[in-house]
Amino acid sequence: MKSIKAALIDATLNTVETLVGHLPDPAPDPLRNAREFIGKPYPRVDGRLKVTGQARYATEHPIAGMTHAVVVHSSIAKGKISHLDTQAAESVPGVLAVMTHRNAPRMKTPETASLFNPVAGSNTSVPVMQSADITWNGEAVAVVVAETLELANYAAGLVGIRYEEEPAALSLEAEKGNATIPTLVVTQSPEVNIGDAKAALAVAPVVSDQEYETPWQNQHAMEPHASIAAWMGKDQLLVYDSTQSPPGVQHNLARMFDLKPEQVRVVTEFVGGAFGGKVAAWSNVPLAAAAARLVGRPVKLALSRAGVSMVVGGRTLTQQRVALGATLDGKLTAMIHTGYGMRTTKDVWAEQYTFPIRHLYASPNIHVLQKVVRLDRVQNSYMRAPGETPGSFALESAMDELAHKLGLDPVELRMRNEPDKDPTHGTYFSSRHLREAYALAAGKFGWDPQRPEPGTQREGDWLIGTGVATAFYPVQQLPVTIKARITADGHVEVSTSSIEMGVGLATVQTQHIAERFGVPYERARYLHGDTDLPMSQASGGSAATSSVGAAIHAAADKLTEKLLKLAQRNKQSVLRGVKRKNVELRAGGLYRLDQPAVGESYEQLLGASGQAFVEAEGSVPASALVLNMKTSMASYGAHFCEVRVHARTRQVQVRRFMSAFDCGRIMNPQTARSQIVGGIIMGIGMALMEEAVYDERTGRLMTPSLGEYHVPVHADVPEFEVYFLDEPDPVMPMGTKPVGEVSIVGTAAAVANAVFQATGIRVRHLPITADKLL
Amino acid sequence: MLTEATDPIATRFIAGGTNLLDLMKQQVEQPAKLVDINRLPLSAITELPNGGLRLGALVTNADTAYHPLVQGRYPLLAQTILAGASPQLRNKATNGGNLMQRTRCYYFYDVATPCNKRMPGSGCGALGGYNRVCGILGTSESCIATHPSDMCVALAALEAVVQVSGPHGERTIPMADFHRLPGNEPHRDNTLLPGELITAIDLPAQGFAQHYTYLKLRDRTSYAFALVSVAVGLELTDGLITQARLALGGVAHKPWRRPAAEAMLVGQPAEPETYRAVVQSLLAGSRGYDHNAFKIELAERAIVQALSQALNRSA
């Protein structure tokens, strides 16, 4: 008999199957090879606004009567507030309120968003400032509201708080004994067993079996988590928020403040970077709304740089084991990937670090198992390619270790284990051009399949090494609704609540609209970032381009029908009597397929009917990850890296980095390249320096500013060469596949592998700082 | 006991403000009064009769590093300053402020944690905590912090002299005596007395402009404080070292020098074999903590590397 847990997993996965039954696009998108607008390096539609400072970010919207809020954070990890002294702060002239659990408006407990309930809109289900309880070090315990930011800051320092401390679970290592198996890893089972990996490993002629560790990482988007909240009367709330999900924030606030979603409007014109950290709301958002209610005036609340690290969860620390067994000629016979990440008391979010191994290599025997360890910390959450990033460090390092043991070129090892079907799902790949990506990048890089022994290549005082790793990121689809409107003057406008977080979504959709509707680029318009527009869930998972694209496609189909109906009603129309199957949107109008010159422009069609516009909605539902789809769908890439390591002082520098990608059709090589380069830089940071450090005695974050929390500076990164195969995926909208996250995946391993080649030292515990190479 | 230096509500001079304002924002320091010294006439670099150079306390780090006389005669100082902070900060930071900047110990900056330097008697958070950036030499049970300046390491190697003016008149303090070890008074960073103002830093004539180097090892290539740094100045005659200066940064509460170690280099050929004993002497008594024991070996390597760089540098 099945355990309850197993039954639950099955039930959930079945839900997923039904959700995704008709995904993705059933028929190939005719636009996958279109070239008039798609594929061209259009500059960003918002570029001018941004460089001239006119683009308005969350806290840049002027509202009369604005006040400023500053958060006070707890200094213990677990326990209760035993004593609160707010008087000194309150008596500062200009201070309007000191909000604590004693006087905060009642807010219902937020609900954690998930694939099954994306609109819940919160990252955690921890109550926000409703009791004296403290559940992590850095939790918001007070919000000071004042006439100016300076006053609020000053008064925040006067809030006196004492705590009754309780013992807290703060160290993953120490708590590992209490690890549990999560119900799900995203939408997948935490465990996979194919064949008998343990037995196969035991008899494998060549084995690499090692533990890897990746550190805590914090979110540091340029624009901090920030909001303006303004109550319009008692039950209308307007919020400007830096979020990836205006509808999520809207529903979260509606729930917490007992409102209908229509009573909350969330506007997000631009987001200054998000990286998953803004997929749903953290406590700062309801706190801004609560403070605004308390003082009866609009409140601006931007978390400080340290505040972002304390209130917003980042990547969990992971401890992973990857064991690979192979035949002497480098065929994998066993793959094991297990490990630990964190969870909190209230929520479990298991980061999918075992996803790459589920799809990358063929092996008859596979064992995967993820565990979580309960800690009293801020909830871990999405951060650029969550899971795949730390997981690929372990897996791609392990592949390098195995290649070294086999005396085989690591590129060749990967080629020998390229699967022809998805290794864990048995499904076919919709498109997979990893071989071509390796061949292209290896050629450009000048890869030498017969590298000298590690630690033997020298230029003066510097040791030189090269390394490779595979990048992988699965396809997802987001629930998106858009409205498309064709106006009588021949313009096409698409609108949706979905946001533009700096990646170029608005630009590529403008290109897409021009292409899809056959209108000049200047006549295409993409409006976004407001819950008054048709609802699209969070942007994330590198899925916005294709998801919004699919919704636009759906709307275009409906509009084709509507326009044809207009033509049918018009006795003079050359399209009268023509069948739906025989028309398409092209050249600014509706034209016959069999006689391409015959048709009518949008101006003619709408002019004749006397209508100002036609409009239609297009929607696509959420999907699970690629694994639940009929085909196995993902983006792939090959990273090649060269480092030099100072022979004596062990300073590491990345000298060259070249990558080739199979990311499907590239909508805009300029914005795509920028995403790829950004991801690689983040990956180099992960490899060499990035680490959030917590004092394990107290759970206190010791790296709250960018002074201690190192991310790469220009001097740390080389010139990048990025190549796209630009092969359309046959089943994806516009032939596109994920671009935003795939490039960080594998980067840290490519660097670590190059460092090994340079020094002969294998670092399995990121980041690779000089002390680990002494 | 609160002195002017630790009294959080005391009066503070403000120069570039690049350190003081950060400390105030973090509520590490909350001076009741700020005295803006920027209009004092301390912004000149002038030649001294003894062949040395006087660096006004208010000259910015950038103007100092790019001054032709500094570049020509004290390239070690120029190189060292340019290894610190960022161009924007160096444009604002002053020489006096650089000497007075406070430790970057993480616990010192976080008022939610104990720190004897910030609040005497509260305990040392770093001792049993995350002490990667802390010291390995001259530490005490009360404090294991380092002085974070790069510039001061070169000034120590050059044996600069700090000019001070105060309620009791003017006096000079040799660099070696300016910063102090923490002992059981870690709240005192240096020997400046309450109300005293740094007016200038005097560089002696000897600039080691032929054989010098500043080697800074850190967690990223730029814009990070030193894990370990080494300033070296050498004089050579016929392949033999006639004079040597060696100072370490990132390892102690003050720039770390041991004249005895330097003396071991004198009369020696400029060869790597000579270095081992020097390294041992310079690092004698070093002690690593949970997260920074690597600094001992890193310092050994850095010293050897810096010496060979200084010797191979032909100006």
Ligand SMILES: Cc1cc2nc3c(=O)[nH]c(=O)nc-3n(C[C@H](O)[C@H](O)[C@H](O)COP(=O)(O)OP(=O)(O)OC[C@H]3O[C@@H](n4cnc5c(N)ncnc54)[C@H](O)[C@@H]3O)c2cc1C
């Ligand atoms: C992000 C960052 C990175 C940095 N990186 C480095 C680095 O890599 N290497 C490095 O060496 N430094 C670094 N610094 C520190 C920087 O060099 C110092 O902040 C700067 O030198 C201080 O000078 P200031 O004029 O701004 O001093 P202020 O901030 O104005 O003053 C600092 C202290 O000095 C006192 N003071 C100032 N002038 C005098 C005077 N004439 N007499 C007596 N007391 C005085 C003030 O009262 C105050 O206590 C960094 C700073 C920052 C913010």
Ligand code: SF4
């Ligand atoms: S090392 Fe010094 S500065 Fe750091 S916590 Fe201890 S006492 Fe404070």
